[in-house]
Amino acid sequence: MVKIAVLMAEGYEESETLTIVDILRRAEITCDTFYFGEKLVKGMHGMYVEGDKAFGEEVKEYDMIVLPGGRPGGQNLKENPEVIKMVQYFNDQNKYIGAMCSGTTVLSDAGVIEGKRVTGYTGYAEKLIGGIFEEEVVVADQNLVTSQGPATPYPFAYKIAEIFGKDTAVLRERMLYNFAGGK
Template identity: 65%
Template sequence: MKRVAVLMEKGYEEGETLTIVDLLRRANIECHTFYFDNEFVEGMHHMMIKADQQFGDEIKDYDVLVLPGGRPGGENLRNNEDVIQMVQYFNQHHKILAAMCSGTIVLSDAKVIEGKKVTGYTGYEEKLKGGLFLNDVVVYDQNIITSQGPATPYPFAFQIIEALGQDTSEMKERLMYNFAGGR
């Protein structure tokens, strides 16, 4: 079974993070959230959510590493050297790295987007150094999946699910995603 690790650092964007986890679990993908200091992690809108496990080397056994955005969640992930090293490990082992909104800056600082197509939050064209910035909702290039912001976790999560080999068409129907204008 494929496994996805979602990192939760203080200031994570609740809507992005929880939607991603919800959709992955609906797809029957094993998905765990990871904390750093305290198992109850405060989000950007002051929601205290209990994460599943403490960040550690067991994440290396996962298939996908997800870096949600948020303020200062993205910055906090970027400023954590252990996160940078984990991102580099995933890239070196050709595992999927998925980042959205301000979480994309971690990929840039870890120097794993060189020459790869990426997207990110509004104005991130300058922050995603080395990447080829596209103004698309979701971009998937090689082992990197990126997305723009708080309104895009559905297409982002669907891309992760598809990258893991599952068809999302039935799930999109059940969730009324197509009815709501999703692409």
């Protein structure tokens, strides 16, 4: 059974984070949110969401770690040395790492994007040092899946589900994704 850990630092972007978790769970993937400190985590727009589990060594048991964006959510992830170590651990184990928006900057600080194709929020090309920046909505290269920002959690989550062997065609139809012109 595939397990994905989504990290929720204070200031996470609510629409990115909750959409990713929702889609992955609809795709029948175990997806847990991990919090730092308090179980109720305040997002960048003031919404509080209760995290599933406290961040710690248990994350290493997961198949993928996801770093959503948000200001200051991405920065809070980036400034946490335990998050940097966990991202490096996942990379060293060749496990999947996903990041979108400001969460992508954690990848650069962790030194895991060298020579890999990545994308990120508008203007982040210079922040993703060592990566090969692409102007695409979602980029998957080796063990990394990156996405641009708040408008891209749907294609990002669908790509993650597909990497783990899920056919997202029915899910996309049920969620009217194709009808709405999603890419």
